Amino acid sequence: MEAVIRHRWNLSEMEAIELQRELAQKVITEDRLDPIHHVAGVDVAYSKNNDTLIAAIVVLELDSLKIVESVVIEDTVQFPYIPGLFSFRELPPIIKAFEKIKTTPQLVVCDGQGLAHPRRFGLACHLGVLYDIPTIGCGKTKLSGNFTEPDQHRGAQSPLIDNCEIIGNVLRTQKNINPIFVSIGHRISLATACQWILELSPKFRLPETTRQADQLVKKTLSLHNHSRS
């Protein structure tokens, strides 16, 4: 896959924030999806010993939710973890993985927020805009906003609100299990995003896309450590 927009990554904190404000204007918050056959998940894992990281993209067939293709890449940390600038840490390696993938997904589920971000431009928005592909932000914890606890049944949700605007949904994907934080990434509405996340989470708290990507990066990282530390 090839990105539509390219930009520098070795930016100062201030420059990164400015770039977010600029790119945030390109986010599309309504449904512009193509018929979905393949859904992708992306994740990154970090070594405790050195600055090595593993990034992976997994492509699942929608019908079976089985992996049809995956790409794993090794890289080194180039940007610190700063809340609100997460994408500048994780997207460079993720993009390297995207460059190698052959099966183009019609939807990408990201491990982190989309619009539910201080400047409304979380990692999911950033990835979506750079590739002009539909993306969903799906985080385990919140970054911005306030909410009330959704009902305990699967599918229950309550709006995530920040500055009087709905920036996402707190969605319970399994009965009596902690909810997750879903927000628009790019080219999808919040309602449609939640529908897809529910469909992708038939058995567990997190969607199958992020679970598969998470397992892959952790397994790969442990193999690296086995032969070195």
Added chain:
DNA sequence: GCGACAG
């Protein structure tokens, strides 16, 4: 100043 703070 204090608390919050995706992974």
Added chain:
DNA sequence: ATCTTGTCGC
């Protein structure tokens, strides 16, 4: 994110 396998509980 990472340190950490098996184990207790729904």
